Amino acid sequence: MRRLVLAILLVLPLLAGVLTASAQDMRYEIKDLIKAHDIENEAAGLGAYDINDDGMIVGFTGQSATKSSPFYIVDGKTTRIKTGKFGATYGHVNADGVIVGRDVTGRNENGSPIGFPAFWADGKITRLELPLDPLGQTVVTGVAQEINDAGLIVGEVQYPGDDFNQYVVLWQDGVPTLLPDAFGYPVCSAWGLTASGLVAGSCWEPNLGMLLPVLWESQVPISLNPQATANMDVTASSDTAAGGYAVVGYQYDDVDNPSYLEATAIVDGVIQSLPGPTGYTACRAMTVSQTEAGLLVGGSCAPDVATGKAGWAGSVAVAWLDGELMELNDAIPQDQGWTLILVRGVNGKGQMVGLGERKGERRSFLLTPSE
Numbered sequence: 393m394r395r396l397v398l399a400i401l402l403v404l405p406l407l408a409g410v411l412t413a414s415a416q417d418m419r420y421e422i423k424d425l426i427k428a429h430d431i432e433n434e435a436a437g438l439g440a441y442d443i444n445d446d447g448m449i450v451g452f453t454g455q456s457a458t459k460s461s462p463f464y465i466v467d468g469k470t471t472r473i474k475t476g477k478f479g480a481t482y483g484h485v486n487a488d489g490v491i492v493g494r495d496v497t498g499r500n501e502n503g504s505p506i507g508f509p510a511f512w513a514d515g516k517i518t519r520l521e522l523p524l525d526p527l528g529q530t531v532v533t534g535v536a537q538e539i540n541d542a543g544l545i546v547g548e549v550q551y552p553g554d555d556f557n558q559y560v561v562l563w564q565d566g567v568p569t570l571l572p573d574a575f576g577y578p579v580c581s582a583w584g585l586t587a588s589g590l591v592a593g594s595c596w597e598p599n600l601g602m603l604l605p606v607l608w609e610s611q612v613p614i615s616l617n618p619q620a621t622a623n624m625d626v627t628a629s630s631d632t633a634a635g636g637y638a639v640v641g642y643q644y645d646d647v648d649n650p651s652y653l654e655a656t657a658i659v660d661g662v663i664q665s666l667p668g669p670t671g672y673t674a675c676r677a678m679t680v681s682q683t684e685a686g687l688l689v690g691g692s693c694a695p696d697v698a699t700g701k702a703g704w705a706g707s708v709a710v711a712w713l714d715g716e717l718m719e720l721n722d723a724i725p726q727d728q729g730w731t732l733i734l735v736r737g738v739n740g741k742g743q744m745v746g747l748g749e750r751k752g753e754r755r756s757f758l759l760t761p762s763e
């Protein structure tokens with residue numbers, strides 16, 4: 393325990409002490425991007441999802457109750473992508489403008505999209521090759537979650553069975569490799585892939601009955617929290633200016649009925665809770681990028697777990713610069729009628745995209761640091 397406390401004290405300057413004053417002084421210009429979905433229909437579509445360093449924005453919206461409509465925005469021009477009956481969902485975009493996501497082929501009994509991992513280049517879709525199941529079964533569904541500038545792609549696939557069989561997949565030059573689970577139980581997901589090729593995600597630990605953060609280095613899984621007392625969903629990762637890594641997500645106590653949600657960062661193996669605004673106790677960290685100003689994490693906070701679980705209504709967009717909280721509704725011009733709800737993508741220039749409400753509509757926004 394004393395070693396853990398010492399480690400946290402050593403890493404705090406990395407996260408919280410470097411840019412304390414400048415974090416509070418940050419201000420952003422805001423640009424209205426695209427209608428995301430009707431306020432009363434939380435499940436219709438997320439909106440802007442990611443932005444690369446050239447300012448290309450990707451995302452998807454709900455064209456109907458069963459169809460997701462992907463889009464990208466370049467130099468202010470929005471392009472909708474033609475898809476099949478159920479549409480597609482876009483995840484992330486790399487420096488070359490290659491987008492990864494899911495080619496949606498249907499909906500499961502809960503209404504969630506199912507389909508196949510894919511990438512888009514110049515608007516043209518290519519389904520990724522599916523890996524062989526260790527038991528010889530056929531993939532039920534899959535998704536490509538992240539692509540780095542070297543063209544590595546990470547995602548996950550599910551196979552049928554009595555248990556929930558979900559494996560992390562790494563695609564290199566289009567060739568899929570199933571990454572080993574960390575705890576001998578095949579339930580893993582991966583949302584993070586750094587420029588240096590580190591994969592970050594979460595795996596089920598059957599002995600503890602918890603979902604724990606995992607880093608795959610050279611395809612070898614490493615538990616990031618071997619003394620875990622809480623579940624953690626990993627949502628993103630990044631290399632850091634110091635040559636290490638940052639992994640972000642959120643912790644909670646119970647998978648089915650959590651009593652809290654706590655935004656969390658892990659920098660070079662050291663875990664830190666990220667604070668929420670006064671009165672907002674349920675926070676998620678959703679994205680992270682190393683910027684010139686510091687390590688920038690974006691996310692959202694709700695006033696309580698019940699509100700957070702019900703959807704994004706009632707939540708507020710937040711960011712953390714080197715661990716210090718920024719309340720983004722206070723950092724934008726106050727005369728444009730925005731309530732910012734969620735930050736979902738951050739690039740290396742400190743620009744952020746996400747979801748907000750304006751004039752009675754749920755809309756996507758772009759935040760750019762003011763000069």
